[in-house]
Amino acid sequence: MNTSLWNPLDTKNISDPYPMYARLRKEQPVYKAQTGEWIITKYEDVKSLLKNKDFISGNKMDWVKKGIEYFNNKDLDLSAIGEAINSFLLFLNGDQHLQARRLITRAWDDREVDDIIDSNISHLLHCVKGNKEFDLIEKFAQPLPAMTISKIMGLPMEDYEMLRAQGNHLLKVLDLYLTLKDMVEIERSAHFLVDYFGQHITRKRQHPENDLTSKIIKLNEEGPQVVSDRALTSLCLFLFLAGEETTVSLIGNGMLNLFRHQDQLQLLTNDQNLMAGAIEELLRYDSPVHVVGRIASKNTLFKGYEIKKGEICTLCLASANRDEDTYDQAAQFNIQRDPNRHLAFGNGIHFCLGDWLAKRQGALAFSSLIKLNLGLTDSTVNSIEWNKNLSIRSLKRLNVKMN
Amino acid sequence: MDNAQEIVTFMKALASEELRTSANEIDENATFHELGFDSISSIYLLEKLEKKYEIELSPLYFWDFPTIALLSEQVKKEIK
Numbered sequence A: 001m002n003t004s005l006w007n008p009l010d011t012k013n014i015s016d017p018y019p020m021y022a023r024l025r026k027e028q029p030v031y032k033a034q035t036g037e038w039i040i041t042k043y044e045d046v047k048s049l050l051k052n053k054d055f056i057s058g059n060k061m062d063w064v065k066k067g068i069e070y071f072n073n074k075d076l077d078l079s080a081i082g083e084a085i086n087s088f089l090l091f092l093n094g095d096q097h098l099q100a101r102r103l104i105t106r107a108w109d110d111r112e113v114d115d116i117i118d119s120n121i122s123h124l125l126h127c128v129k130g131n132k133e134f135d136l137i138e139k140f141a142q143p144l145p146a147m148t149i150s151k152i153m154g155l156p157m158e159d160y161e162m163l164r165a166q167g168n169h170l171l172k173v174l175d176l177y178l179t180l181k182d183m184v185e186i187e188r189s190a191h192f193l194v195d196y197f198g199q200h201i202t203r204k205r206q207h208p209e210n211d212l213t214s215k216i217i218k219l220n221e222e223g224p225q226v227v228s229d230r231a232l233t234s235l236c237l238f239l240f241l242a243g244e245e246t247t248v249s250l251i252g253n254g255m256l257n258l259f260r261h262q263d264q265l266q267l268l269t270n271d272q273n274l275m276a277g278a279i280e281e282l283l284r285y286d287s288p289v290h291v292v293g294r295i296a297s298k299n300t301l302f303k304g305y306e307i308k309k310g311e312i313c314t315l316c317l318a319s320a321n322r323d324e325d326t327y328d329q330a331a332q333f334n335i336q337r338d339p340n341r342h343l344a345f346g347n348g349i350h351f352c353l354g355d356w357l358a359k360r361q362g363a364l365a366f367s368s369l370i371k372l373n374l375g376l377t378d379s380t381v382n383s384i385e386w387n388k389n390l391s392i393r394s395l396k397r398l399n400v401k402m403n
Numbered sequence B: 001m002d003n004a005q006e007i008v009t010f011m012k013a014l015a016s017e018e019l020r021t022s023a024n025e026i027d028e029n030a031t032f033h034e035l036g037f038d039s040i041s042s043i044y045l046l047e048k049l050e051k052k053y054e055i056e057l058s059p060l061y062f063w064d065f066p067t068i069a070l071l072s073e074q075v076k077k078e079i080k
Helices: A011-015 A018-027 A043-051 A059-072 A079-085 A094-107 A113-128 A136-141 A143-153 A157-174 A180-206 A212-222 A229-242 A245-260 A262-270 A272-285 A355-371 B004-019 B041-053 B068-079
Strands: A030-032 A038-040 A133-135 A291-296 A300-302 A305-307 A312-316 A374-376 A399-402
Touching (some): A038 A043, A059 A079, A143 A212, A157 A180, A245 A262, A245 A355, A245 A374, A262 A355, B004 B068
Parallel strands (some): A038 A312
Antiparallel strands (some): A374 A399
């Protein structure tokens, strides 16, 4: 009989992991799971490990490298996965991390982004105009971030849907526990995307335009240190993917939580000045990214527990954000909560680079959606289905009706 | 229908091939970790079981049922 407190793949925990988190916080906030990893669920602990330089990123990258070698010996080539993710910011440490981060922040331009998002929202809402019911995930939450980042990066607009679907397969690599079937599917998408983004970079190098990819290529060539083309491909792929499923989650989970808390929805509808606070609360209450991993780079005594060098800590951001010792009435959804210093974007040197874009896209999306006076369809109210992905929590579909 | 003993035998054969030891030397009550499996070779082991018995197994079963004896009991339930 399995008596573990950590059962993230159980059907009931996929649909609602918060009771599992609450029990862990109460009984074993630093928990050595059956898998050998440490599960960290309290706010102060998660925050302190995010800031602790002895706990480094990249446990997944190490695991992938070992997996590639292992299956290579069994005549199964998974090497494209390594190519695809070698420069994902969340796996990098030290100078390599700073260098990649600096390159992106120098190339990024906040201006124009509002116009891009607004025009994408208008387009998507125009497409569902006249429909009595539609799936908010498929018709709105999924395409919006893919369209936005495609435009920002200068990708061909006719490809965004296909890239989003391929990217979604690749992102499964972030999940904590995978099967061989998953790995093979991830490999297929990795292979495709590495080729695609490699060609995109070549094209933009030959014909630079006023887009993020062209700017990154130019800044990279100016130095001082130059990132290899291999790393550049992975970095661009990361930029495309990082804001994808996380934003689908913010918009989808966000609308569901607003529907479920009609009083809060009414407050927000009546006063859009509450939007900034509402976004923070949506990020706290049902965070897109539920867990991130760190590896202990040396033996460490943490709250009386000996964490050995090489051991993995799974930091449950979404649990930290519901910690009763940090928040008054942590389980309550309150768009006027203040202060609200949640960990949805992490903390420390790996703090999410895309926080501004996520919040901006969220704010513009929620403003437009609440004006439509939507509601859940009757069949949806009782059958909310979640994707079986532990690292990013998102809905399979969200059928809404125009009231 | 495969009984648990047949599943044990199948897993022991897999383990002996994987760990390059004789199947007789493999203790069905030792943890996979003690036998020499890790989070990567577990994927291979579970895949072989899934294919052989045409079932789907959670990747966490490797740790939730951490010996050949325990996992074979679980596989038997999944077949039913």
